[in-house]
Amino acid sequence: MKATLVIKNIDNLITLKGENKARTKEKLRDIGIINNGIIALNGEKIIYVGEGNLPPHIVVDEDTIVLSGVGKTVTPGLIDSHTHLVHGGSRENELAMKLKGVSYLDILAAGGGIHSTVKATKEASFDELYLKAKKSLDIMLSYGVTTVEAKSGYGIDDFSTEIKQLEVAKKLDEDHPIDIVSTFMAAHAIPSKYKNNPDEFVDIIIEDMIPKVAEKKLAKFCDVFCEEGVFSIEQSRRILLAAKEHGMGLKLHADEIKPLGGAELAAELNCITADHLIAASDKGIKEMAAKGVIANLLPGTSFNLQTGKFARARKIIEEGVAIAISTDYNPGSCPTENLLLIMSFASLIMKLTPEEVITAVTINGAAALGLEEKVGSLEVEKQADIVIFDAPNLEYIIYHFGINHVDKVIKKGKIVYEKNI
Numbered sequence: 001m002k003a004t005l006v007i008k009n010i011d012n013l014i015t016l017k018g019e020n021k022a023r024t025k026e027k028l029r030d031i032g033i034i035n036n037g038i039i040a041l042n043g044e045k046i047i048y049v050g051e052g053n054l055p056p057h058i059v060v061d062e063d064t065i066v067l068s069g070v071g072k073t074v075t076p077g078l079i080d081s082h083t084h085l086v087h088g089g090s091r092e093n094e095l096a097m098k099l100k101g102v103s104y105l106d107i108l109a110a111g112g113g114i115h116s117t118v119k120a121t122k123e124a125s126f127d128e129l130y131l132k133a134k135k136s137l138d139i140m141l142s143y144g145v146t147t148v149e150a151k152s153g154y155g156i157d158d159f160s161t162e163i164k165q166l167e168v169a170k171k172l173d174e175d176h177p178i179d180i181v182s183t184f185m186a187a188h189a190i191p192s193k194y195k196n197n198p199d200e201f202v203d204i205i206i207e208d209m210i211p212k213v214a215e216k217k218l219a220k221f222c223d224v225f226c227e228e229g230v231f232s233i234e235q236s237r238r239i240l241l242a243a244k245e246h247g248m249g250l251k252l253h254a255d256e257i258k259p260l261g262g263a264e265l266a267a268e269l270n271c272i273t274a275d276h277l278i279a280a281s282d283k284g285i286k287e288m289a290a291k292g293v294i295a296n297l298l299p300g301t302s303f304n305l306q307t308g309k310f311a312r313a314r315k316i317i318e319e320g321v322a323i324a325i326s327t328d329y330n331p332g333s334c335p336t337e338n339l340l341l342i343m344s345f346a347s348l349i350m351k352l353t354p355e356e357v358i359t360a361v362t363i364n365g366a367a368a369l370g371l372e373e374k375v376g377s378l379e380v381e382k383q384a385d386i387v388i389f390d391a392p393n394l395e396y397i398i399y400h401f402g403i404n405h406v407d408k409v410i411k412k413g414k415i416v417y418e419k420n421i
């Protein structure tokens with residue numbers, strides 16, 4: 001078989017070889033490193049992964065692109081499985097309030113926070129949202145990200161804005177090298193109009209919005225911000241059960257600030273992920289492990305909110321829960337597209353090993369989006385989404401933090417990003 005692209009003499013080829021499912025416990029650290037590795041692609045697919053030279057049945061000719069992996073670390077394309085990619089405006093004006101110690105929920109209660117992004121997103125045209133999100137995707141790609149989850153949720157009760165966000169994500173999925181998986185999240189905040197009767201808004205989401213989003217096939221998943229002062233456990237349950245009936249996968253912003261029982265609810269409903277989990281209870285964590293719910297951890301958000309509280313990642317791993325790590329890129333609580341920085345936070349602050357971190361942003365990130373059969377590891381037949389890091393080993397990438405170590409990004413077998421210095 002002909003190879004269209006080969007990377008040879010790779011110092012550290014991190015394959016994540018193994019079962020196509022979210023890894024737990026010690027399997028989180030089993031990342032399938034090959035020294036002096038070689039990988040061959042044919043079109044969009046990987047056709048060989050091994051050590052040393054290619055076997056005779058893989059043909060290299062003058063059309064084959066051959067890259068050197070000397071001094072390089074090669075990984076699967078990174079997966080950012082929790083972002084609020086499509087939105088209008090920015091919120092740097094909240095910085096001064098944050099520095100004075102005003103909390104997220106207090107900024108929200110004062111009509112700031114998400115409400116200002118809702119206004120900016122509503123006012124932005126399709127093209128404005130498209131160009132802003134495209135710029136973010138270009139940055140993400142430069143940091144080695146090849147698959148991104150994107151949530152709606154800045155229209156809330158303005159359904160046309162929710163649809164506009166999802167349609168922008170759909171168009172970008174078609175136009176941009178990064179694959180985008182969409183999540184419907186009108187249940188992101190209680191609109192001021194429904195402040196005294198939030199159940200009325202829950203009914204609208206269930207009866208009007210979810211059926212239409214499902215019919216238009218605009219979202220693979222549905223998500224709810226389950227939190228004190230936002231959506232209660234019972235309201236979250238009702239919304240997610242309705243989404244399930246319409247064929248959507250389920251996600252939950254769970255126990256971010258208060259221990260409401262979000263982790264328990266995610267387990268009860270067999271959610272694919274429960275995200276944040278900073279205040280998750282021991283019981284909730286155990287129930288997630290029993291049901292195979294993936295914990296999507298977002299340390300950049302904890303860092304930015306300056307509460308000093310991070311998800312108990314070590315405890316979550318010890319209990320047998322699979323972890324993913326994401327940016328939570330959004331204009332309020334985590335305005336960064338830099339997944340490599342978040343990976344360093346996961347290690348330096350949440351005490352994850354570099355092996356656990358890379359697993360959390362590759363095969364486990366893929367599993368968090370239901371894509372584990374297709375991407376997330378470097379194995380024959382999988383889609384050729386690959387990052388070449390200008391770094392001698394994995395530890396170096398995590399340790400030398402805040403820096404972009406990406407040399408090249410390959411998406412579906414094509415070089416789509418190259419560092420130009």
Ligand SMILES: [Zn+2]
Binds near residue numbers: 082083084253328
């Ligand atoms: Zn989020």
